Amino acid sequence: MLKLGVNIDHVATLRQARFRNREETSRSEPDPVAAALACERAGCHGITAHLREDRRHIVDSDVVRLRRSIGTRLNLEMANTPAMVDFALAVRPDIVCLVPERREEVTTEGGLAVAANLSAITETRKRLGDAGIDVSLFIAPDAREIDAAARSGAGFVELHTGAYAEAYHQKAPRQNELERLIAGASQAHGVGLKVNAGHGLTLENLALIHLVPHLVELNIGHSIVSQAIFTGIETAVRDFLGAMATYKSS
Ligand code: PXP
Numbered sequence: 001m002l003k004l005g006v007n008i009d010h011v012a013t014l015r016q017a018r019f020r021n022r023e024e025t026s027r028s029e030p031d032p033v034a035a036a037l038a039c040e041r042a043g044c045h046g047i048t049a050h051l052r053e054d055r056r057h058i059v060d061s062d063v064v065r066l067r068r069s070i071g072t073r074l075n076l077e078m079a080n081t082p083a084m085v086d087f088a089l090a091v092r093p094d095i096v097c098l099v100p101e102r103r104e105e106v107t108t109e110g111g112l113a114v115a116a117n118l119s120a121i122t123e124t125r126k127r128l129g130d131a132g133i134d135v136s137l138f139i140a141p142d143a144r145e146i147d148a149a150a151r152s153g154a155g156f157v158e159l160h161t162g163a164y165a166e167a168y169h170q171k172a173p174r175q176n177e178l179e180r181l182i183a184g185a186s187q188a189h190g191v192g193l194k195v196n197a198g199h200g201l202t203l204e205n206l207a208l209i210h211l212v213p214h215l216v217e218l219n220i221g222h223s224i225v226s227q228a229i230f231t232g233i234e235t236a237v238r239d240f241l242g243a244m245a246t247y248k249s250s
Pocket of ligand 1: 077099198219221
């Protein structure tokens with residue numbers, strides 16, 4: 001069964017729009033931890049949170065509270081910096097997804113440059129692995145990066161679906177991006193990596209993601225939180241789970 005990890009950053013984005021300068025964010029609304037628990041009640045398989053260097057949405061205490069509160073898996077997205085690695089080792093999420101991070105970007109725009117930073121990523125993978133934390137690498141569906149991801153010893157890759165989502169309404173570019181995802185998932189599976197995917201996925205563009213083989217989990221945030229404004233977050237999660245239910249992995 002294709003699993004759903006809900007990225008609750010966007011709940012925190014809304015909170016920070018009003019409460020950024022308050023010290024005790026946990027008493028402000030909307031609370032991303034309460035949202036995570038509602039997503040779990042609706043049947044999601046994991047909760048994803050991205051602790052950005054500038055703490056623009058999720059803050060450290062959110063991650064600590066998520067770790068204590070949720071019953072599914074906690075996936076912590078973070079940059080590969082010494083401070084973030086120390087934080088992850090202290091909080092112990094189930095899985096860390098290493099992502100690239102540029103301060104000026106609105107959201108994570110590109111994939112991680114694994115081949116160019118193989119020794120640093122391998123070192124972090126080992127430190128986290130020794131602490132019992134799985135590691136996933138958020139990468140473009142690029143043969144060189146997938147090969148490097150396998151060499152790093154990571155258990156998972158998360159294929160960046162942002163380019164596919166951007167191209168979705170133009171037939172030829174969409175087909176091209178879909179083929180890149182299909183080839184990337186096949187290659188990653190072939191070298192023993194487990195394959196997740198995410199970024200920019202919606203109820204509409206999910207339909208063709210069913211053509212990408214070997215997927216274990218999708219991480220979806222913005223569209224679920226957007227739909228939640230109209231339907232409530234539990235219904236939004238159920239709608240996405242319903243749209244994923246007929247996926248066959250190969
Ligand atoms: N996966 C990763 C690694 C991300 O950085 C993001 C964006 O926060 C997502 C998945 C979810 O993307 P979206 O919010 O567009 O669904």
